Amino acid sequence: MSAEQTRRSLNQIDKELADSEKKLAHLAKKEAEKTKRINDVQKSITKNTSASMVSSKLRQIQGYQNELARAVDDKAGINKKIAEKRKKRADTAVKLQREEAAETQKSNKVQQAVQRGYERQIADLSSQITKQLANAKPPHHLYEESGMKSMTSLSPMLLKIRRNL
Numbered sequence: 142m143s144a145e146q147t148r149r150s151l152n153q154i155d156k157e158l159a160d161s162e163k164k165l166a167h168l169a170k171k172e173a174e175k176t177k178r179i180n181d182v183q184k185s186i187t188k189n190t191s192a193s194m195v196s197s198k199l200r201q202i203q204g205y206q207n208e209l210a211r212a213v214d215d216k217a218g219i220n221k222k223i224a225e226k227r228k229k230r231a232d233t234a235v236k237l238q239r240e241e242a243a244e245t246q247k248s249n250k251v252q253q254a255v256q257r258g259y260e261r262q263i264a265d266l267s268s269q270i271t272k273q274l275a276n277a278k279p280p281h282h283l284y285e286e287s288g289m290k291s292m293t294s295l296s297p298m299l300l301k302i303r304r305n306l
Contacts, residue, residue, distance in 0.1 A: 144240040151237055154230045161223045168216045175209040 182202050186195055 147237040172212045
């Protein structure tokens, strides 16, 4: 898998984590709401409440407790999923770091190969120029009249140009 694919996978995991955390928050809100309703119904039961009304309110409380239990179970399931996704995210992040390091190393090797190729070309061209200059012997008076530098002073200039590249 390439680093880009792993990056997309990591983004997908982050999105899934955010969705799960949103669901968890919704369930926590639902849990608090059911707890509040249970407490409200319990407070509404007084000494003067009729037996049939007490029975009705107890059934109502039981219904809220059942919903509360489902919300708690759902929260536990989502917490488990969140833990799994966080582990998967950590593993994927480590994988991404390894892949990015491998890509960087590969890029560096390619750059070094290109650099060596350039240096070989420069050396070959320098050698060719030196050979051509050594073989070509123009009349001596041309150097003096035109103000051109002697062949011995050209070699350091070529070395300087080579170092600057």
